[in-house]
Amino acid sequence: MPPAPERPLTRNIRPGAPPLDLAGYERAGGYQAVRKALRDLSPHEVMQEVSDSTLRGRGGAGFPTGKKWSFVPQGAQAPPQKYLVVNADEMEPGTFKDRLLLEGDPHQMIEGVIVSAYAIGAQTAYIFLRGEYLLAAERLGRAAQEAQAHGYLGEHILGSSFSLTLHLHSSAGRYMCGEETALLTALEGRRALPRAKPPFPQVAGAWGRPSVVNNVETLCNVPHIINHGAAWFRGLARGRDGGTKIYGASGHVQRPGAWELPMGTPLRELLEEHAGGMRAGRALRALLPGGASTSFLTAEHLDVAMDFTSVEMAGSRLGTGTLIVADDQTCPVALLRNLEHFFAQESCGWCTPCRDGLPWTERLLEAIEDGEGEERDLEILAMHTRLLGPGKTFCAHAPGAMAPLESGLKLFRADFERHIRERHCPWKAAH
């Protein structure tokens, strides 16, 4: 057993270097969790360990992983076919943490898949991979072949009674596929629409069978929890939520990048130490803490701990934990227009408020940015932030789209009004 690492997820990742092959991964202590789980632990014990670790889903919603697994029906009455589906459809703007794990240490995730599939009793697993992740697809494919050749995948893994078939599916590409029920529907070859719940995917997911959909980073944590125990995992964090987190930053910072840090690392540390602070001569205007669908935070929030609960108390969401940072020379209207263009385009078209409301907000922001805004446009934008909120639309897409807009309208009110009053964007050269 290797010594317990402080940075378990990225310990094998060397920037610029190819990932470890199977032999290298094994030498680094890889596939020990598979051996341990299959040899020493019942599926229930694996599940219990993960529950005890307080691991929460790293896709953005932060749902406790062990609890999610516990909803899968087990026993003789349960459907024998169950699926584990890896949500590797990393399409959240500004987010590239899963890509780091997929490209940097593909065996780690495959090991996580094997142990997690064992825990929930799935004999088939799918990796639903973002279509553009070509390098990840290549590396995952190679790693899966190696794992298969060495008996970590396939029939009777390591001589146990557990078998697992792993499929890699590259997405045709819709943001909506990141929503777990739409992902399952797309995986089945159908139009990527979200589903009504109940039934929940754990009961009737892919092809109507019990299915668990977990994020890449979530699954990568599982082998380490099995190897080193729940208590160790909890101890890695600086706050209530256990483990480490891959944080990232993009935008107007000195050193954009991704870093594995203790869960609960303060925002300031992330921004100033790891991302190197704002570019020279620029000040922070605002940042989105966890991808495009989170609310803005500003300089006054820099001491917030980056864990699920603390960020929520600050009025936003941890989301994917990857910052999008905007400096004081960024036009907030243009920034929001760009975001809402994305969300409007990625609406699946199923429910009215999202399908027809988001394009309206985009058009309004476009008009304001182009100097064609009207006074009441701000009221209409505000109306959308209220009426496209949680519970009013079919899924969380539109509420996610409204998070930056709602906070942006409050934070940047003066900028909006100036656009409308002066009939042009102040950040653009006057015409």
Place this chain on the structure above:
Amino acid sequence: MATIHVDGTAYPVDPGDHLLHACLSHGLDLPYFCWHPALGSVGACRQCAVTQFHDEHDTHGRLVMACMTAATDGTRISIADPQAVEFRASVIEWLMTNHPHDCPVCEEGGECHLQDMTLMSGHVYRRYRFRKRTHRNQYLGPFVKHEMNRCIACYRCVRFYREYAGGRDLDVFGAHNHVYFGRQADGVLESEFSGNLVEVCPTGVFTDKTLSAVYTRKWDLHSAPSVCVHCGLGCNTFPNARYGELRRVINRYHHELNGYFLCDRGRYGHAFVSQPSRIRGPLQAHGDGDRGNGNSDGSSDLRPIDRSHALEQLTAMLRERGAGGVLIGIGSPRASLEANFALRALVGPEHFSQGIADAEHRLLAAVLELLQRAPAPVATLREAEAADAALVLGENLPDTAPRLALALRQMVRHASFALAAHEQVPAWQDAAVRDLGRDTRSPLFIASPDATRLDDVATPLRAAPPDIVRLSLAVLHALDAAAPAVPDLPEDQQALAGRIAQALQRAQRPLIIAGTGAGSEALLRTAAAIAGALVRSGRAARMLLTVPECNSLGLALLGGAPLSAALAAAAAGASAGQAATLLVLENDLYRRADRASVDAALQGARHVVVLDHTLHATARRAQLVLPAATFAESSGTLINCEGRAQRFFQLLFPQDEVAASWRWLNEAACACDPTAARWDGLDQVIAALTAELPALSAVRAAAPGAQLRVDGSRIASAPHRESGRTAMYADRTVHEPPPPANADAPYTGSMEGYYGPMPAALYPFFWTPAWNSEQGLNKFQQEVGGPLRGGPAGAHVIQAGGESPGGAAPAVPAAVPAAMPAAFAPRAGAWLLIPQHRVFGSDELSARAPAVAERITAPTLGLNPEDAALLGVGDGDPVEIAIEEPPRPGPPHRLAAELRPALARGVAALSVGLPDQPWVSLPAWARLTRARA
């Protein structure tokens, strides 16, 4: 029962329903789009939002979608809460961002659910000031027009077309606010239920193309309750007319029958009423009635004569009866009960022929006998849909009884409802239930010689007709040991029979279906016997026996000989010096007997009189032709396959000589015999009919008579908003013409009169303030999707164990065929010809509607590809068909081969009933050869 509180008022509800269902059923106005009573809830449009409160102390509440929220006991909601009101208005505002606001030129205008819901939601002024998206529209065939720019993306069209009706060629494409509902490429919509898109679509994306050509707003259309005349199911319809012209047919909700949907044959077949081939006045063969003056093809030059002259001629012909002449009346299964009865009364029961072929006559007699014996109750279409297992024997339902096929497509979903209930998912959660039940279907077995368009939801069993009989007898034996075992049944067939029997036994409500379309009396009897065995074993089993035409069963109840007897008598009469006068009622004999025997009868007859509305081969050979009314120009009764008498009411009051056949016949009868009773109205015909045939007394109850007054008034049969009524005939008169007198029904013919709660059979239309679209039906149902407040329309005529007036019911209990049929033995060089019905083409009248005619393809001879290879023919190659057994005079005919991979070997499927196709008695054995091109 549970109680919910809506804006402070308590309402009793079924906790199994959702809140939208509960609110609408209590008459509350709550707007919606994506939900439809027959399609369930999917939560897409977000229009039915209400505020739900946690308890009586909660004043803030949260928005929920009423259609997606169960009406559990104690639920507190508000429709009037400002946040819900604002949200619902906003949904309309969003939908309108891309809607073209083209109501003035939109054919949905005036009956548009989107218009109604917009007003209901209170959105008025447009704030969206940007460009709207533009779609290209598609050509979808002769029935449905497409204007995608009006689309509000409620998804109803694809849910109906694909999920409900099983169509494949309409889908949703694209994403976000560019979603596109159409076909992959322009082309004819394939489903025979495509016309329902017109009613399912809440706005003007899908509109009625045939109405479009003669467009009129709904408020200018007169309407009358009617019954479809294009198959034997008796779906209820509303024909609509303006300026005395039939413009369209729409669905008329009947809870136990068609519900919300019609097939395209029923919706678009009506145009035969307005065709140039209509007979609009009396016609006389050129010359003074001498039959030698005809054309070389035997037809006469028919010329108009005036009414009194025509009646004089007819009277003179009838009087010859007294001078030793024989009068033979040939009735028709597409004529009303009253018309057939009037003919029967005129010629006497012994001279009345049903006017149908021997085989059909035998089959219908068997159907009637089985309905009277009733080993199991007869299923309504609704009960068919509610069955939890079904066995179809021989009948190709999508082509002979399409609406029943649609019902069976829903029937297979029962297993998924049970599965959903186990997961705490209510049946109305449509998307979730379909997801859960994707691999689970209630058993539906279809035993037929060829593929059917229902096979995708069924277990299809392919066999030649005799082997289907044997299989069904084996099922019967498996259910009832007293029934004979089937000898020499192959093991796989034996196992299959066991599987079917087991599935039927496991069901609570098994359904057995057979029909006359397959041409096998043995199958009809075995179907009834299987249903009977299931009833005896305690199942709530039902049987359903389909019949070919709209009044086939009414005709069978009147009794009478088959057509062959009448033809033989007419042909023989000439040589015996007793030339007969043939009175042919609404019947083209060439569609029902071979050309030679019809020719012989027409030539042998002294006089041939045809009463019909459409000029056809028989009418062309008549001496005298009288213009009969269609369903749209007369009132009368039709009896459908379940034995339900249903009244259709007159909509058009033509100025010419067109009149109900019974009126012509009664007038002639009175002219011949001054003592004969004169019938001034339909009620008197029915009184005479039920007096003579007491077993049919229930016909009276099919609908109230013409004397009915509600609040002292007749019923208004034009809508309250009929515009321009004083200007409509301004080219002829500046005065408002009086509405036509209607002796047959309690209607005023105008907007004056009573409109309110009334017996269901009488509603001339469903219309209520604020609900101008067909969705206004909600207000007329006991609960949405439930029975009409006025009760079910129609009356069951056949009493189980009763007697048929046409002949005494046999005393022996329902028996399976006396002789066990032998297994099918293919013959070298010869094939067993079986009928292949076509939804578009096999029905005589609808085939004359131009839009339907566009859908008719040329007749073919279906062959299994291996059989075709034996003959050396490929798809489309001509095949010469020489019928050997039963022997048939005349030259062989020639048809193009159609390769049918699912067709049983040794069998050839001959398309039947298509326009100008010669009649052939089927089944028959024929020698087939590859024809030289």
